[in-house]
Amino acid sequence: MALRYRSILVFSLALLLAASTALGALTATAPPPGLSLPQFGVLGGAGVTGSTGLGTSVNGDVGSSPTATILEFTGSTIPGPSRTVPPFIVHYTNDAVVQQAHNDAIGAYNNLFTQGTNPAATLIGPELSNLILTPGVYRFPVAANLASPGGAVTGILTLNDPSPTGTGIFVFSVGSALTVNVNASFAGNANPCNVFWQIGTDAVLNGNNFFGTLIADQSVTNSSASNVLGRIVGINAAVTMPGAGGNTIGGCSPVVVLPPPPTSGTCPSGLLTSGGPGLATITLPAPAPPGGTI
Numbered sequence: 001m002a003l004r005y006r007s008i009l010v011f012s013l014a015l016l017l018a019a020s021t022a023l024g025a026l027t028a029t030a031p032p033p034g035l036s037l038p039q040f041g042v043l044g045g046a047g048v049t050g051s052t053g054l055g056t057s058v059n060g061d062v063g064s065s066p067t068a069t070i071l072e073f074t075g076s077t078i079p080g081p082s083r084t085v086p087p088f089i090v091h092y093t094n095d096a097v098v099q100q101a102h103n104d105a106i107g108a109y110n111n112l113f114t115q116g117t118n119p120a121a122t123l124i125g126p127e128l129s130n131l132i133l134t135p136g137v138y139r140f141p142v143a144a145n146l147a148s149p150g151g152a153v154t155g156i157l158t159l160n161d162p163s164p165t166g167t168g169i170f171v172f173s174v175g176s177a178l179t180v181n182v183n184a185s186f187a188g189n190a191n192p193c194n195v196f197w198q199i200g201t202d203a204v205l206n207g208n209n210f211f212g213t214l215i216a217d218q219s220v221t222n223s224s225a226s227n228v229l230g231r232i233v234g235i236n237a238a239v240t241m242p243g244a245g246g247n248t249i250g251g252c253s254p255v256v257v258l259p260p261p262p263t264s265g266t267c268p269s270g271l272l273t274s275g276g277p278g279l280a281t282i283t284l285p286a287p288a289p290p291g292g293t294i
Contacts, residue, residue: 025136026120026122026136026137027137028135028136028196030169031196032108033104033108034100034101034103036097036098036104037100037104037233038253038254039061039101039253040061041058041059041084041250041253042058042060042063042231042232042239043098043102043239044234044237045064045066045102045237045238046067046234047064047070047238047239048062049072049240049241049242050073050082050083051082051243052072052244053081054244054245055072055241056083056222056224056246056247056249057246057250058249059088059249059253060084060231060252060253061089061091061097061101061253062089062090062091063090063095063097063098064091065094066094067094068092068093068098069238070091073090082241085250087255088250088253088255102235105215105233106235108213109217112173112197112215113198115173116171116172118137121137121139121173122138123139123141124138124139124140125143126144128146129145129147129157131157131158132158133159134160134161134168135161135169136170136171138171139173140174142176143176143178143179144172144174144177144179145180145181146179146181146207147180147181147183147207154183154184155185155207156184156186157187158186159186159188160188160189160190161189166189166191170190171198172195172196172197172212174197175200177199177200177201178199178203178204178216179204180204180205180206181206181207182225183208185209186207186210186211192212192230193212193230196212197214197215199215199216199218199220201216202216202220202221203221203232204220205221205222205223206223206225207225208225209227209229210227210228210230211229211230212229212230213230213231213252215233216232216233216235217236218235218236219238219239220232221239221242222241222247223241223242223243223245224243224244224245224246225247226247227247227249228247228250229251230249231249231250232249
């Protein structure tokens with residue numbers, strides 16, 4: 001009889017563990033980074049609005065395309081409104097770099113959506129609180145929430161990567177909106193740069209922190225309490241950062257280093273060609289595209 005009760009206890013513990021831990025059955029892959037998106041920390045589609053006071057510090061470029069309206073953002077003034085951390089910059093116009101980043105974001109969004117609609121993706125949610133997840137593809141048919149509505153309960157989403165190299169990829173595909181409530185937070189040993197979120201409508205980040213690259217079809221709101229380890233993108237609407245909490249966004253944007261110009265008086269071998277009598281044409285090598293992952 002004692003053996004029977006022990007078996008029931010072990011079975012009950014196994015059910016409890018399964019309820020709190022979701023394993024990704026489908027192997028996730030990082031979306032294509034594109035040429036310009038990797039260097040951005042914040043990218044909007046209909047503008048980006050920072051905040052006054054201490055504001056938000058972004059470790060990555062800031063821009064918006066096709067509507068290039070940037071408000072309450074400076075270059076690197078401290079103290080002051082929201083700002084980028086050098087050498088990253090604010091793109092105040094819809095320049096070619098921002099346009100390319102916008103196209104890159106669309107490509108990445110579609111890639112994540114395709115992974116999320118795979119029948120082998122793990123169906124979870126809508127509540128994320130107190131889940132412990134490993135690398136994989138997770139699908140939410142409608143919305144996703146972290147912490148109970150109104151922030152009455154503190155929620156923690158733990159992302160653990162058991163791989164020895166720490167290269168496991170997490171993909172979250174959300175059908176409509178993502179809401180991270182007040183006091184919610186992320187934990188675990190996952191690399192935030194290997195975490196990707198595809199949001200069908202809008203995202204509101206009111207928690208203490210957030211892991212990953214978030215690409216929303218519509219708007220993204222990041223509160224003054226939310227420190228984002230990754231980047232936030234609103235493809236067709238605005239990105240706003242209300243409040244003045246001195247929070248940060250970034251950590252996954254590579255610093256783009258252009259090759260130095262040739263020294264005066266000499267020309268690299270093979271780059272000097274004749275341009276006719278009395279003329280010479282110097283052809284410089286094209287700068288390498290930004291490296292790194294998305």
